[in-house]
Amino acid sequence: MDWHGQGIAAARAGRLDEAVALLRHAVKAAPKDAGVHADLGLTLARQSDWPAAQAALSRSLELAPRHSAARLNLANVLRKMGNDDAARDQLEQLLRRDPHHAPARFNLGNLLKDHQDWSAAEAQYRQALLANPDHQEAAHGLGNMLLQQNRLEEAVATLQKTAKASPRPAAWHDLGNVYRAAGQWADARAAYCQALNLKPDFALSRYVLGTLDLQEGNWHEGWQGYEMRFEALGRPLPKSRLLRWRGEVVHRSAALLVYPEQGLGDLIQFARFLPQLRERFGRVAMVCPSSLLRLFQASFPDIAFLARAEDETGFSHFIPMMSLGALLGITEASLDGRPYLLAGESSALSVNGLKVGLAWTGSPAQADNRWRSIPFDELAPFWHTPGVAWFSLQYGVEADAPLRKLPDGDFADTAALISQLDLVLTVCTSIAHLAGGLGRPVWLMSRFDADWRWQNERVDSPWYGSLRIYRQSQRAQWGGLIADVQRGLGT
Template sequence: MATIAEALLAALDHHQAGRMNEAATLYGRILDADPEQPDAAQLLGVLLAQANQPAEGRRFLRRAAVLRPGSAETQSNLAGVLRLLGEAGAAEAAYRRALRIAPLLADAHANRAGALRALARPDEAARSAERALALDPAHAEGLVNHADADVALGRAAAGEAGARRALAVQGGLAAAWMVLGSAFSLTNRWDEAEPAYRKAVDLNPRYGEAWENWGALLAKLGRFAEALAAFDQAEALRPGALLCVTRGIAKLAMARPLEAVADFDRALAARPNDAGLHWNRGFAQLLAGNWAEGWPEIDWRRFEVNTALPWRAFPQPTWRGEDLAGRRILLYAEQGFGDTLQFVRYAPLVAARGGRVLLEVQPPLVSLLSGLPGVERVFARGGPLPEFDLECPLMSLPRAFGTAVDSVPPAPYLTPDPARVRRWRERIGAGPGETARPGPGTGPETGRGLRVGLVWAGNPRFQGDRLRSPRLDGMLPVLGVPGVRFFGLQMGPGRADLGLVPGFADFTDLGPEIADFTDTAAIMANLDLVISSCTGPAHLAGALGVPLWVMLPFSPDWRWLLEREDSPWYPTARLFRQRRVGDWAEVATRVARALQGWG
C-alpha cells in the first residue's frame, strides 16, 4: 500500500500534467486518511482555484494555513484565492502575513500590489511592485502591477511602457494586455485600446475585469450590442456593485438613463453612502428629465473625495431656499465656465428672497457678471472671502428653487457691455439685422451675409471632451455654406485645429483679440447666430438671448435632455444631436442645410 508521501507525489504529478480530476481524487483520499496533512490541503486548494472553484479552494487553503501557520507559500496562495473572490482587503492582509514570514518573496510583493490596486491604494501598490522588481527585475506580475498602479495614478505613458515591458517578458500575460488597454483609454486612444482589451479576453476568457473594461470602451465607441454582451460575460464572472457602476456609466453613454438608474440602484444597495454613486444617479435622473429626483442626488457631489474638483466646506450653513431676511449669502462657482454661466441666473432670484448676495466666480467671468441685478458684490475665486451668513454653490440653486423642466428661470439674463459692443461692431461690421443676407448667386463681394460665430472644442481636461467636441474639421460642411461670414470664437487648446484644416475666405479668427468673456459677449451681440459645441460659449450665447445652435453628441450632458430640439434653459437654442456615436459629419451636414435655409 502506498504511503501518504508516495500518494502525494503521484497526486502532484497528475496536477502538474493537467490531469486535474485524478489529482483532486488523490488529494481527497490523502485528506481522508490524514485530515491534518498540510501539503494535500494546500495543493487541493490551489487546484480548486485553478478549476474555477475559488470558494472551495479558500476552504482548503485556510485549513492549510492553520495547519502550517509559518508557511509564506500557503499565505500567498490563500491571498491569491481571496483576490479571485474579490476579497481584496483579506487578500492584502494574507500577503502581508506571507511577507512577514519571507520578506524576500517577490511573488508576494508583486501580487500584494494587485490587491492594493483593488483597494484603490495605487501609491502603495506601486511601492509594493517596486519591491518585487528590486528582487526580480523581470518579474512579469511585478511589472504589470506597477504599470496598473501608474495608470491608476494618471501616468498613462509610464503605464504603457510598463505593460510593454511585462509583455516582453511574458507575451501571453492577459493582465498586461488589459493594462495596456487602460493606458490607451486614459489618453483617449480608443482605437488602440479596443484590440488590447480583446487580446486580454482572448488569452483569458474568464478575465472578468477585462470583459468589464472592454464593455465600457465598446459603449463609448457606439458598439452597444457588443458592449452589453461583454457586460453579460463580466457579470457571470465577477458580479457585484463595481460592475453595476461601470455598466450604469456605459448605459449613460448609450443614452439610456433610466437603465443606468437601475444599475446605480443595485450598486447603492451594497454601498448606500457612496457619494460618487449618488452623483452618477443624479446625472442619470436629470438626463431623463426627472429633476425632482435628480437635484438631491447631485448634492452628494460635495461629499465625493475621489475627485480633483475643490469641494468647499464652510462652517456657515447651506441655504435651502428659505427666506433670507437680509442675511449675507455667498454664492460660488465650483465647476466649469458653462456651469457658472448657466446657473448664475439664480443670483437675482436669491436677492429677491431677501438675501444680500455675494458672488464668487472664475476670474475671467468677473467683469461680465458684475452687472447682475441684486448682486451686492462679484469677486474672483481664489482671493480672501468677505464675511457671510449662509453659503450655496451655484449648482445647488436649482434644488433650492425646486426647478422643474417647465419652471426654469427665463433667459436672457446677461447683458453685454455697451462700449465693447460698439468697439466690436466696428471690428467685424454692422450688428444683426442691419444688413440683409445676400440673395441667390451673390457672395461676400456683393453682400455681407449672415454673421455666424463658431466654437468647436471644449476643455480637453474634461473627461468626455473627445465625445462632445466636433473639432473644427467636424464643422467643415458648415464652413462651406456660401454667403455667410464666419467668425472663430474658439479659445484654448482647440485653436490648434486652425492649422489642420483648409482656409476659408469668409472665415475670420477672432481668438487672438478676445481678452475675456466680456469680449466674447460683445462679439456675440453683433452676430446673427452662434454655432457651438457643448461648452462655455454656448451657455453664454443662450444667457444673452443670442440665436444659438448646439451640436451635441449621441449621449449629451444632462442639461440638454433627450429627444428634443429645444432647451428649457435657453429659448433661443436649437439642438442638433448625433444620430450615431462619433458621426459629426452627419450633424454638420444637417446644420449646413439648416443654415442655407435660415434668415
Template structure:
C-alpha cells in the same frame, strides 16, 4: 495599520527579502499610503528585478497618483517578463484608455481574453474602449458578457445602463442602474448615472437631490470649512458661492446667484479667472472674489453653484428663464463693432460658429463635430462667418478654402467673447460654453446636439426651458452629423431669404 507594523518588523528581520518589501507595499496600498507603498515596491524590484508582480503593483500605485506614462512603462515591463500576465495586460489598458490610446488598449485586451476568455474585467475594459471608438453595439455586448461572467459586479451593470441610455432605451437603462445600486448602494457612479437619467427626462424632483448629494460625495467640498447652505434663512448672512464644474455649467447656473443675492445680505462668488471680468459687468449685486483672499471667518455659508437648483426646488415650472442675465461691457462691444465693420463693412449677416467643445470633456467624442462636415456651411454667401472656436481645433480652419474670420487670439476671456457675440446676428455651436454664453445673453443661438445629449437639453424638443432664444438641432440617429448640418444649412438659407431676399 497593525498589519503595516507587523510587516515592517518582518523587513527588519530579513532586510534582503524582496517578498517582504512587496507585502509591506501591498499593505500600505490598502491603507492609501501611496508614496510609501511605491518606495517599498521599488525596493522589491531592486532586490529582484525579474518578478513581474512587483512592476505590476508599482504600476497600479503610480496610476493612482496620475503618473500615467510611468505606470504604462511598468505594466509594460511586467508583460515583457510574463507575456501571459493577464492582470498586467488589463491594467495597461486602463492607462491607455485614460490617455485616449484606444487601439493599443484594444490589442492588449484582446490578448488577455485570448489567454483567459472568462476574464470579466477585460470584457468591461474592452467595452469602454469600443464605446470610445464609437463601436457601441460591440461595446454593449462586452459589458453584457462581463455581467454574464461576474453577475455581482455593480460597475458592469452601471456601464450597461449608461450604454442603454446612449441608445435611448431609458426604461431598460434605469433597470440596469437600479440593479447596480442593489448590489452596491453607495456607488457614486451608479447614483450619478441614475440622477442624470432622471434629469434628462425632466423628472427634477427625483433628480436634483440625488445629483446634488452624489456629486458632492464625488467631488467633496474643495474649499473652506464653512457650513454648507441647506436652504436656511439668509437674512443678514454672508454666503460664498463657488464654481464646481466647467465654464458652461458655471454660466448656466450663475443665474441662481441672482436669486441668492435677493435673500442674503452679501453674496460672494469664487469663479475661474476667464469668467471674472464678464461677471463683474453682469452681477453688480454680487462680489467677485479671488481664491487667495478667502477667509472662512468672513462667511456664514458656502454652496457650489450646481447645488442651487436643488436648494430652490427647481421644477419644470420654476426654471429661472429670464434672459439676458449676463451682459458684456459696452466698451468691449463697441470695440468689436468697429473691428468687425472694418472686415465686412456691416453689410453681411454675421454668424459666429463653434464646431468643437473641450476635448477633455467626457462626452466630447459625441458632441464635437468633424470639421469637414461642419465646414459645409461656409460656402453660403451673404454671411460673415466668424469663428468663436478656441483651443487646438482652431487649426481646422487651415483646411477650408472658404473665408472664415479667425479671432481666437483676441478671445482672451469670456468678456471678449461676449463682446463679439453682441455684434452677431446668430451663433451656431455645438454643446459648449459658448452655447451657454450666447443663451445667457439672450442671443439667437442654434445648438447642434448629439443623439445622446447632456441631460439639460432633454430629449426630442427643439427649444430649451433654460434659454428661450435657443433652437435645438438634434441627431436622429447616432453619428449622423451630416444630416444635422444639412438641416442647419437649409435653415440658414431660409433665414437669409426672409431677411435679405437672397436664396444663395
C-alpha cells in the same frame, strides 16, 4: 521567529503598521530572499508609501528578475507615482517572458485606456480574456473600450454578459452608460437601478440617475440625485469654515458666499439664480473665475464678485453654485427663458450678409469633449452657404477656413461681440449658455446622447428662449445635422 509568516498574517488582518515592522525584521534576517522584499513592497503599497514600496519591489526583482508578482506590483506602484512610461516598461518586460499573463494584459489595457489609446487597450483586454476567459474585469474593460469606439451593440453584449456573470455595481452602471449613449433611456435607467440594488450607497449611479431624471424632465428627483456629484466624482466640497446653506430660512443679516464649480458654461447657466438669493440673504457674493468677472459684475449689480476667497470674514453661509437647482426647487415652470446677461458696447461689424458666430469644440479637459465636438474638416459645407459671413468664437484655436478671427478676450468681450452677430451656431459649450443668457439667437448643434440640460427630443429649451436645438440622428455622425443647419440658414 518566523518574521515573514507573522508579517503576512498581520497584513491579511489589516494591521499594516505591524506587518511592515515584522517584514522589515524578516528582510534583515534574510536579505537575499526576493519573496520577503516583494511582500514588504506590497504591504508598503497598501499603506500608499509609494517610494518605499518601489524600493522594496525593485530589490526583489534584482534578486529574482522572473518574479512576476513583484514586477506586476512594481508597475502598479509606478503608476501611482505618475510614472506611466516606467510602469509600461515593467508590464511589457513581464509579457515578453509570459505572453499569457492575464493580470499584466489587463493592467496594460488599463494604462492604455487612461491614455485614450482605445484600440490598443481593447487588444490587451482581449488578450487577457484569451489567457483567462473568466477574467470579468477584463471583459468589463473591453465593454468600455467598445463604447469609446462607438461600437454600441458589441459594448452592450459584452457588458451584459459580464454584469450577469459577475454581478458588480460598476459593470451594471457602465452598461447603463452604453444604453444611454444609444438613446435607450428605459434600459439605461434599469441598469443604473440594478447597480443600486447591488450597492444602495453607490454614489456614481445615484448621481448619473439624477442627470437622467433631469434629462427626462423629472426635476425634483433629478436635483436630488445631482446632489451626489461631489461624492460620485471624487471632488471635494469647497473648503469653508462657514455653515453650508441647505435652503432653510435665515435671518436677513445672513450673508451667503457662493463657490464656483464645474465648467464655465455651468456657471453662466446657473448665474441666473443669483438675484433670487438676494431675496433671502442680506448680502450675497460669489467667488468668480477671472474670465467671467466683468460679465457678471455688469449683469448682476446687487451681487459682489470676488476673484478669490482668501477671507470669509463677514459671511455666515456658503453654497456650491450647482446646488442652487435643488435648493431653489427649480422646475421647467420656474424657468422663463428670458435673458439675464448684459453685453457691453462693441464696434459694429461692417460686413455684408448674415453674420454668424461659430464654436465647434469645447474644452479638451472634459472627458466627453470628443463626442460633443465637431471635427473641423466636417464643417466644410458651411463655407459654401451663400450670404453668410462666418466669425470664429473659438478662442485659442486656429482654423484655416473663411472664418473671421475675433480678438481674444474675456466673456465680457465675447458677449459684446455676440451682440453684433445675427446668429450664434455652437456645440454644447459655454458659448451656448452665453448667447442664450444674452437672449441672442443661438442654434445648438447637439450630440445624439445630449447633455441632461437639453433634455430629450425637444427643439427648444426652457433655459433659453432664444435657443433652437439641432440634434444628431446617430451618435458621432454630424453630416445630417450640418445639412439640416444649412437648410435652416437658407430660409
